[in-house]
Amino acid sequence: MEALEAIRTRRSIRRFKPGDIPREHLETIVDAGRLAASGNNVQPWDFIVVTERATIAEFKVTEAWVAQASAVIAVVIDPATRWWVEDGAAAIENMLLAAAALGYGACWVEGDLLPYEDMVKSLLGVPAAKRLMALIPVGVPAVIPKPKKRPLQDVLHWERY
Ligand SMILES: Cc1cc2nc3c(=O)[nH]c(=O)nc-3n(C[C@H](O)[C@H](O)[C@H](O)COP(=O)(O)O)c2cc1C
Numbered sequence: 001m002e003a004l005e006a007i008r009t010r011r012s013i014r015r016f017k018p019g020d021i022p023r024e025h026l027e028t029i030v031d032a033g034r035l036a037a038s039g040n041n042v043q044p045w046d047f048i049v050v051t052e053r054a055t056i057a058e059f060k061v062t063e064a065w066v067a068q069a070s071a072v073i074a075v076v077i078d079p080a081t082r083w084w085v086e087d088g089a090a091a092i093e094n095m096l097l098a099a100a101a102l103g104y105g106a107c108w109v110e111g112d113l114l115p116y117e118d119m120v121k122s123l124l125g126v127p128a129a130k131r132l133m134a135l136i137p138v139g140v141p142a143v144i145p146k147p148k149k150r151p152l153q154d155v156l157h158w159e160r161y
Contacts, residue, residue, distance in 0.1 A: 012145065021070045039081075092136065104139060
């Protein structure tokens with residue numbers, strides 16, 4: 001899928017069809033995260049791809065539907081770096097777009113993860129000094145929502161606000 005089409009059609013998917021995702025597709029998605037822009041090119045990220053059903057089932061504490069994903073990518077960031085929030089966000093969005101380009105659905109799960117960050121860090125063996133910024137459940141979409149987006153003319157300003 002072409003890049004602009006992936007940007008236009010990407011949606012947060014929270015309902016998945018069952019089935020496995022080929023390993024090379026998961027690698028392609030993580031590679032898109034690896035290639036994201038980062039402040040000073042520090043690349044303060046690591047990505048854990050979880051495909052074992054028993055581990056994915058544990059993620060239901062964040063949101064029950066997350067346990068239905070075919071795979072979950074955990075985004076680990078080094079908070080000792082200067083632009084870790086922006087860097088992590090850039091990597092996450094790249095992976096959401098790569099998943100969409102490959103025909104998968106994914107979702108940025110951060111808000112629902114926060115209260116369980118320590119529990120999920122311990123489940124995945126994430127070092128104490130690192131932050132678990134988001135989980136990205138990935139799978140074949142079963143339901144594609146259509147959230148309202150602000151129209152271009154509302155957000156685009158030419159020359160001055
Ligand atoms: C920083 C951030 C945190 C988010 N956390 C969650 C979350 O915890 N659970 C969830 O279901 N969706 C989460 N989302 C997805 C948003 O709800 C979603 O992007 C928004 O509703 C717009 O829908 P769209 O992604 O389909 O365009 C998060 C998105 C962002 C950018």
